[in-house]
Amino acid sequence: MRTFNRDTVLIASPHLEVQSGQTTLLQSPHATYQFTGNASGIIQNVLPLVDGYSSLGDIESTTEIPNGTLTAVLGAILPEDLVDISPELYAQTAEQFMSLYFRVCDDWARYIFDSPFWNGMLSGQCAPMQVLGWGVEFYHRTLGADEHNETSVRHCDNPEVKDWLVEHFNEEFGHGEMFLRGLVTSGLTAEDVLQSTALPSTRALIDYFNGLAATDTLAYLGCYGVLHSPRGGQTPERIRQQFDKLVAHYPFAAGMLNAIRDHALLDVDLKHDQIVLERLAATGRVFTGTAGSRIMGAAKGSVTAFSRYFDGMHRYYGRTEAELIRRSVHRALA
Numbered sequence: 001m002r003t004f005n006r007d008t009v010l011i012a013s014p015h016l017e018v019q020s021g022q023t024t025l026l027q028s029p030h031a032t033y034q035f036t037g038n039a040s041g042i043i044q045n046v047l048p049l050v051d052g053y054s055s056l057g058d059i060e061s062t063t064e065i066p067n068g069t070l071t072a073v074l075g076a077i078l079p080e081d082l083v084d085i086s087p088e089l090y091a092q093t094a095e096q097f098m099s100l101y102f103r104v105c106d107d108w109a110r111y112i113f114d115s116p117f118w119n120g121m122l123s124g125q126c127a128p129m130q131v132l133g134w135g136v137e138f139y140h141r142t143l144g145a146d147e148h149n150e151t152s153v154r155h156c157d158n159p160e161v162k163d164w165l166v167e168h169f170n171e172e173f174g175h176g177e178m179f180l181r182g183l184v185t186s187g188l189t190a191e192d193v194l195q196s197t198a199l200p201s202t203r204a205l206i207d208y209f210n211g212l213a214a215t216d217t218l219a220y221l222g223c224y225g226v227l228h229s230p231r232g233g234q235t236p237e238r239i240r241q242q243f244d245k246l247v248a249h250y251p252f253a254a255g256m257l258n259a260i261r262d263h264a265l266l267d268v269d270l271k272h273d274q275i276v277l278e279r280l281a282a283t284g285r286v287f288t289g290t291a292g293s294r295i296m297g298a299a300k301g302s303v304t305a306f307s308r309y310f311d312g313m314h315r316y317y318g319r320t321e322a323e324l325i326r327r328s329v330h331r332a333l334a
Helices: 037-049 056-063 067-074 094-113 118-125 128-154 159-170 176-187 190-195 200-215 217-222 236-249 251-269 276-281 292-317 329-333
Strands: 008-013 017-019 024-027 031-034 049-054 082-084
Touching: 024 037, 031 176, 037 049, 037 056, 037 067, 037 082, 049 292, 056 067, 056 251, 067 159, 082 176, 094 276, 094 292, 118 292, 128 159, 128 176, 128 200, 128 217, 128 251, 128 292, 159 276, 176 190, 176 251, 200 217, 200 292, 217 276, 217 292, 236 251
Parallel strands: none
Antiparallel strands: 008 049, 008 082, 017 024, 024 031
8 A cells, every 4th residue: 555645746657547437447558447435436536636736734634534544545546556756746856856857758659559559560460451451540649749739839938948949840850751751652542531531539639739739838748758659669670670560460551650660760860859848947947836837747648648549540540430531521511
């Protein structure tokens, strides 16, 4: 059983799912938790407040549930599912914050790939429509990156950070062309791809980043610990091996898959493992208090948006009536 104090600040994993009722079930990749009786009501009331901002003292004041009771209920949840970010928020150095931040981002991000879409993709069980649908949505996701990268530059008021964001924008801009060529090589026409419309789940992912880029630069920077996860271990050799296996499973999509591979290799070449937030931390900026909460909350939101992005592809392109090229209404009528 874990123990906390009034200053403890917790944030629930983005992979922790709640099924409410007289008995409350929490499910995650790590465990299933069952709460009955008073504990069921407490967890339903308290979990929405475990947001990375509120300390247990704040939650006690809001709910009038004594800290001892809060600890007894929340202490049963594993650290992977209910993360204590107090060390980050009270960090004395930027290095301490960034070390904990990267660890949490890597843990959260790796479970994005523990999903029906990726389990099917990596085992060779995805239908052709799902594989090519991934390519179409990846194309739209890449165009969306141009959107939020540009938005982040326009709305940044820190000159040094703005220069770094401009550099990142210039490095990434126009990569959609790479995926367009890959899709054409895999049998689609450029006209169809250019006129296609992203799935709502893909558009929601893009809009999530656009929203942060326009309103909170620091939080936006906090997304990149997820966007460029894993922090270590990704090498050109491993990337090539991963995509060689995918091409062996889906030879009809070799052009598309090779384009995604080439983009991943380009990220390695551009050393995108060092994110702008890390460069900001190197200037001596310490992300304490609400600044740290904004960063961690944005990282959590990124994981949720990416999980929904892949789930959306899996569900839609797995349907027999799915269309690979979806056109918006005004284009269809044109």
